[in-house]
Amino acid sequence: xxxxxxDKPATFHITDLIDGKPNELHLCExxxxxxxxxxxxxxxxxxPAMAGLLAQHLAVGETAEELARLDQVSCPVCGITFLEFRxxxxxGCPHDYVCFxxxxxxxxxxxxxxxxxxxxxxxxxxxGAEQQTQLIRLRREMKEAVATEDYERASTIRDEIRKIEQDxxxxxx
Numbered sequence: 001x002x003x004x005x006x007d008k009p010a011t012f013h014i015t016d017l018i019d020g021k022p023n024e025l026h027l028c029e030x031x032x033x034x035x036x037x038x039x040x041x042x043x044x045x046x047x048p049a050m051a052g053l054l055a056q057h058l059a060v061g062e063t064a065e066e067l068a069r070l071d072q073v074s075c076p077v078c079g080i081t082f083l084e085f086r087x088x089x090x091x092g093c094p095h096d097y098v099c100f101x102x103x104x105x106x107x108x109x110x111x112x113x114x115x116x117x118x119x120x121x122x123x124x125x126x127x128g129a130e131q132q133t134q135l136i137r138l139r140r141e142m143k144e145a146v147a148t149e150d151y152e153r154a155s156t157i158r159d160e161i162r163k164i165e166q167d168x169x170x171x172x173x
Contacts, residue, residue, distance in 0.1 A: 004027060008030070009028060011028060012025075012032035071083035076099070077093050077099075078093040078095065079140055092136075093132075134164060142157040145157060
Protein backbone atom coordinates (compact mmCIF):
# COMPACT_ATOMS: atom_id res chain seq x y z
CA UNK A 1 0.00 0.00 0.00
CA UNK A 2 1.27 3.48 -0.86
CA UNK A 3 1.29 6.57 1.32
CA UNK A 4 -1.74 8.81 0.75
CA UNK A 5 0.46 11.93 0.80
CA UNK A 6 3.38 10.74 -1.36
CA ASP A 7 4.37 7.64 -3.34
CA LYS A 8 6.45 5.93 -0.65
CA PRO A 9 5.25 2.66 0.92
CA ALA A 10 2.78 3.21 3.77
CA THR A 11 4.12 1.86 7.05
CA PHE A 12 1.70 3.67 9.40
CA HIS A 13 -2.02 3.02 9.39
CA ILE A 14 -3.83 5.60 11.49
CA THR A 15 -7.53 5.63 12.30
CA ASP A 16 -8.70 9.12 13.17
CA LEU A 17 -12.21 9.82 14.47
CA ILE A 18 -13.80 12.83 12.79
CA ASP A 19 -17.31 13.69 13.99
CA GLY A 20 -17.57 10.20 15.48
CA LYS A 21 -16.78 8.48 12.16
CA PRO A 22 -13.51 6.59 11.58
CA ASN A 23 -11.20 7.99 8.92
CA GLU A 24 -8.28 5.74 7.93
CA LEU A 25 -4.95 7.20 6.87
CA HIS A 26 -2.13 5.19 5.32
CA LEU A 27 1.14 7.11 5.57
CA CYS A 28 4.88 6.60 5.20
CA GLU A 29 7.06 7.25 8.24
CA UNK A 30 7.91 10.83 7.21
CA UNK A 31 4.31 11.84 6.48
CA UNK A 32 3.09 10.12 9.66
CA UNK A 33 5.62 12.09 11.68
CA UNK A 34 4.36 15.34 10.13
CA UNK A 35 0.76 14.30 10.76
CA UNK A 36 1.33 13.27 14.38
CA UNK A 37 3.63 16.20 15.25
CA UNK A 38 1.91 19.33 13.89
CA UNK A 39 3.86 22.52 13.22
CA UNK A 40 4.43 24.84 16.17
CA UNK A 41 1.54 27.13 15.11
CA UNK A 42 -0.87 24.19 14.96
CA UNK A 43 0.48 22.77 18.22
CA UNK A 44 -0.06 26.09 19.98
CA UNK A 45 -3.75 25.86 19.06
CA UNK A 46 -4.23 22.12 19.59
CA UNK A 47 -2.27 21.37 22.79
CA PRO A 48 -4.27 23.56 25.19
CA ALA A 49 -7.49 22.12 23.81
CA MET A 50 -6.17 18.57 24.20
CA ALA A 51 -5.02 19.25 27.77
CA GLY A 52 -8.48 20.61 28.57
CA LEU A 53 -10.19 17.56 27.09
CA LEU A 54 -7.92 15.21 29.01
CA ALA A 55 -8.56 17.06 32.26
CA GLN A 56 -12.29 16.89 31.57
CA HIS A 57 -12.16 13.15 30.83
CA LEU A 58 -10.16 12.50 33.95
CA ALA A 59 -12.62 14.52 36.04
CA VAL A 60 -9.71 16.43 37.54
CA GLY A 61 -11.38 19.79 37.87
CA GLU A 62 -10.69 23.05 36.19
CA THR A 63 -7.56 24.37 37.85
CA ALA A 64 -4.04 23.80 36.59
CA GLU A 65 -2.86 23.60 40.20
CA GLU A 66 -4.97 20.50 40.83
CA LEU A 67 -3.63 18.84 37.69
CA ALA A 68 -0.04 19.74 38.61
CA ARG A 69 -0.54 18.34 42.13
CA LEU A 70 -2.09 15.17 40.77
CA ASP A 71 0.76 14.71 38.27
CA GLN A 72 3.20 14.47 41.20
CA VAL A 73 1.31 11.64 42.92
CA SER A 74 3.21 8.38 42.51
CA CYS A 75 2.53 4.73 43.20
CA PRO A 76 4.40 3.48 46.29
CA VAL A 77 4.90 0.07 44.68
CA CYS A 78 6.21 0.75 41.16
CA GLY A 79 6.97 4.47 41.42
CA ILE A 80 5.04 5.59 38.32
CA THR A 81 3.60 9.09 38.56
CA PHE A 82 0.20 10.08 37.30
CA LEU A 83 1.95 12.34 34.77
CA GLU A 84 3.84 9.34 33.37
CA PHE A 85 0.54 7.45 33.08
CA ARG A 86 -1.06 10.36 31.23
CA UNK A 87 1.88 10.52 28.80
CA UNK A 88 2.27 6.76 28.22
CA UNK A 89 -1.32 5.66 28.65
CA UNK A 90 -0.08 2.63 30.62
CA UNK A 91 -0.01 1.89 34.31
CA GLY A 92 3.07 0.45 35.98
CA CYS A 93 1.57 -2.27 38.20
CA PRO A 94 -1.77 -3.63 39.44
CA HIS A 95 -1.54 -1.45 42.57
CA ASP A 96 -1.89 1.67 40.37
CA TYR A 97 -5.60 0.93 40.07
CA VAL A 98 -5.85 1.41 43.84
CA CYS A 99 -3.42 4.33 44.01
CA PHE A 100 -5.10 6.33 41.20
CA UNK A 101 -8.64 4.97 41.76
CA UNK A 102 -10.38 8.37 42.03
CA UNK A 103 -8.84 9.57 38.76
CA UNK A 104 -9.16 6.30 36.82
CA UNK A 105 -12.77 5.48 37.68
CA UNK A 106 -14.38 8.17 35.47
CA UNK A 107 -11.90 7.41 32.69
CA UNK A 108 -12.66 3.67 32.78
CA UNK A 109 -16.40 4.34 32.93
CA UNK A 110 -16.09 6.58 29.88
CA UNK A 111 -14.00 4.09 27.89
CA UNK A 112 -15.57 0.76 28.90
CA UNK A 113 -18.97 1.78 30.17
CA UNK A 114 -18.21 -0.17 33.38
CA UNK A 115 -15.84 0.19 36.30
CA UNK A 116 -16.15 -3.39 37.53
CA UNK A 117 -14.51 -6.43 35.92
CA UNK A 118 -17.04 -9.12 35.07
CA UNK A 119 -14.88 -11.47 32.98
CA UNK A 120 -12.88 -14.56 33.83
CA UNK A 121 -10.25 -14.56 36.57
CA UNK A 122 -7.22 -16.88 36.62
CA UNK A 123 -7.33 -19.60 39.32
CA UNK A 124 -4.26 -18.26 41.12
CA UNK A 125 -5.21 -14.60 40.64
CA UNK A 126 -5.63 -13.33 44.21
CA UNK A 127 -2.37 -14.77 45.49
CA GLY A 128 -0.56 -14.29 42.17
CA ALA A 129 -1.49 -10.63 41.84
CA GLU A 130 -0.34 -9.91 45.37
CA GLN A 131 2.98 -11.67 44.78
CA GLN A 132 3.43 -9.91 41.44
CA THR A 133 2.93 -6.55 43.15
CA GLN A 134 5.45 -7.51 45.82
CA LEU A 135 7.97 -8.58 43.15
CA ILE A 136 7.62 -5.26 41.33
CA ARG A 137 8.19 -3.35 44.58
CA LEU A 138 11.19 -5.50 45.53
CA ARG A 139 12.80 -5.12 42.10
CA ARG A 140 12.41 -1.35 42.30
CA GLU A 141 13.92 -1.34 45.81
CA MET A 142 16.81 -3.52 44.62
CA LYS A 143 17.49 -1.15 41.74
CA GLU A 144 17.50 1.80 44.16
CA ALA A 145 19.84 -0.06 46.56
CA VAL A 146 22.30 -0.76 43.74
CA ALA A 147 22.09 2.87 42.59
CA THR A 148 22.99 4.04 46.11
CA GLU A 149 25.68 1.32 46.31
CA ASP A 150 23.98 -0.41 49.25
CA TYR A 151 24.98 -3.85 48.01
CA GLU A 152 24.15 -5.71 51.22
CA ARG A 153 20.55 -4.49 51.06
CA ALA A 154 20.45 -5.31 47.33
CA SER A 155 21.60 -8.89 47.96
CA THR A 156 19.02 -9.32 50.74
CA ILE A 157 16.30 -8.08 48.38
CA ARG A 158 17.61 -10.37 45.61
CA ASP A 159 17.27 -13.34 47.96
CA GLU A 160 13.69 -12.32 48.83
CA ILE A 161 12.87 -12.10 45.10
CA ARG A 162 14.33 -15.56 44.47
CA LYS A 163 12.34 -17.05 47.35
CA ILE A 164 9.06 -15.59 46.06
CA GLU A 165 9.82 -16.79 42.52
CA GLN A 166 10.65 -20.29 43.78
CA ASP A 167 7.43 -20.39 45.84
CA UNK A 168 5.43 -19.35 42.77
CA UNK A 169 7.11 -21.98 40.63
CA UNK A 170 6.51 -24.76 43.15
CA UNK A 171 2.86 -23.71 43.51
CA UNK A 172 2.36 -24.10 39.76
CA UNK A 173 3.67 -27.69 39.73
